[in-house]
Amino acid sequence: MTRGELTAELATSLGLRHEARFIVEEILGPSSGTGEVVGPDDRATIRTLAARRRAGEPLQYVLGHWAFRTLDLLVDPRVLIPRPETEQVVEIALCELDRLGVEAPVIIDAGTGSGAIALSLASELADRLPGARLWATDTSTEALAVAGANLERVRHHQEVKVLPVTFLHGSWLSPLPGALRGAVDLLVANPPYVAAEEWPELPDDVRCEPYGALVAPSGSEGTPGLADVEEVLSQAWTWLSRPGVVVVELAPHQAQAAVRLARSIGYTDVRVEKDLAQRPRALVGGAR
Secondary structure: OEHHHHHHHHHHHHOOHHHHHHHHHHHHOOOOOOOOEOOHHHHHHHHHHHHHHHOOOOHHHHHOEEEEOOEEEEOOOOOOOOOHHHHHHHHHHHHHHHHHOOOOOEEEEEOOOOOHHHHHHHHHOOOOOOOOEEEEEEOOHHHHHHHHHHHHHHHHHOOOOOOOEEEEEOOOOOOOOHHHOOOEEEEEEOOOOEOHHHHHHOOOOHHHOOHHHHEOOOOOOOOOOOHHHHHHHHHHHHHEEEEEEEEEEOOHHHHHHHHHHHHHHOOEEEEEEEOOOOOEEEEEEEEO
16 A cells, blocks of 8 residues: 555544645655555554544544644653644744844743743743743643653754753642742743533543643632632732733633733733734733
């Protein structure tokens, strides 16, 4: 069987030719032509991966890695799949750092998961702000294991220049060393913001991702799914330097409530930036 024939077989069974191509390339590498003959062992491996995808497992978990900005990160059911919306959150965070103008900023990624935000900042700031110091926290030891593996992957296997990142186990900002209180220049977070009542309606492949990394209770004023966004904003207020800035990803329908909440805490210059689909996605708040 040729590469082209196998790709066509998978495209028919999956209903998506681009996913068939991803799976074939994962085992065979970039195409050297559709006439390439595929051996029986590779055929069996490819068909096993396709069967996992047909059973509803996300393509990213089937492949075991996924692109995020300039990096290729390990992903599996221990962590959320990195998404384009969060790539834009990183871009917003980088712009905020430029505005702050701090030569050696202290940066926190609260709830790091796969490490996507922290490692993107660590790699993209390596030449721009080599004095930057980065910490990343998570309540899940399994997620921290993935994040640590991704740091090694980026540093050694992708040979990307990356600043050191200190990973800490704990809820949001609680595991940070006390010396950082009042000294954090930038805090970035992608907390859970899906409401529990939304969970059953999510696509099957999304419900393969960690429930606790997606779903949050209602906020104190009743907005569904806003509790963790609220907690991050509340905790960040006491850790940020003056000036400092927080960037938090949220659901579009939470934007107005999150802005009111941030202003009530004391943040200034509060706004919500849009993602690439022009949906409200990232709350930005200043501490002055």
